[in-house]
Amino acid sequence: MDEDNEDNVETQEQILQQVAIMQSEHSNLDAVIERLGQDLPFDQLELQRLKKRKLILKDEMAKLRSRILPDIIA
Numbered sequence: 001m002d003e004d005n006e007d008n009v010e011t012q013e014q015i016l017q018q019v020a021i022m023q024s025e026h027s028n029l030d031a032v033i034e035r036l037g038q039d040l041p042f043d044q045l046e047l048q049r050l051k052k053r054k055l056i057l058k059d060e061m062a063k064l065r066s067r068i069l070p071d072i073i074a
Contacts, residue, residue: 015064022061029054 033050
């Protein structure tokens, strides 16, 4: 039973590392989007792609975080 608990902790640590990497990329995208919006004229298509990637990252982070949280039976 301790072995299962250790595997679970390792998995949680790996998930937290993935979330941290994604958060970093999300922040970087936010900065790039901000700079791109300031430059005139700006590439609307590129801006849309960056925003879409940012949204995908946000969804993926939420999914990973939900794997860490214990299931609560209502």
